Amino acid sequence: MAARPPVEAAIEAVKQADGAGGSPDWPRYRRSMVNGMAKTQKVTITLPIQSVAAIRELVTEGKADTVSGFVQHAVQSALDDVTDWSVMLDKALEETGGPMTTEERAWADEVLGRGTRRGAA
Numbered sequence: 001m002a003a004r005p006p007v008e009a010a011i012e013a014v015k016q017a018d019g020a021g022g023s024p025d026w027p028r029y030r031r032s033m034v035n036g037m038a039k040t041q042k043v044t045i046t047l048p049i050q051s052v053a054a055i056r057e058l059v060t061e062g063k064a065d066t067v068s069g070f071v072q073h074a075v076q077s078a079l080d081d082v083t084d085w086s087v088m089l090d091k092a093l094e095e096t097g098g099p100m101t102t103e104e105r106a107w108a109d110e111v112l113g114r115g116t117r118r119g120a121a
Contacts (some may be wrong), residue, residue, distance in 0.1 A: 045071070052067075058070065
C-alpha cells in the first residue's frame with residue numbers, strides 16, 4: 001500500500017485525535033481543553049523575534065493565557081484550516097466527477113504555468 005501524502009496523514013491524525021470517528025459533523029464537534037485534557041508533547045520551534053514579543057505582550061495583557069497555549073491554538077487553527085479545505089475540496093471533486101485525471105492535471109499545470117519554466121531554453 002502506498003504511503004499517504006503528508007497533508008492527508010496529518011488530517012487523519014487530527015481526526016483520530018479529535019475523536020472524529022467518521023462523524024459527518026467533524027470538525028464542528030471537536031474535543032477541546034474544556035471537555036478533555038489532550039495528550040501533549042514538548043517540542044522546540046523557532047519563531048521570529050517580533051512574533052514571540054507580540055505573543056508575550058498578549059499574555060501580559062491577559063489576551064492569551066500562556067505562550068504555549070497561544071501556539072497550541074494557532075497550530076490547531078492551521079490544522080483545522082488545512083482539514084476544512086481538504087474536506088471541502090474532496091466534496092467539490094466528488095460532486096463534479098471525482099479527482100482530476102492525469103490529462104486534466106497536465107492541462108491545469110500548463111494553463112497555470114506550473115511544471116515548466118517560462119523563458120527556459
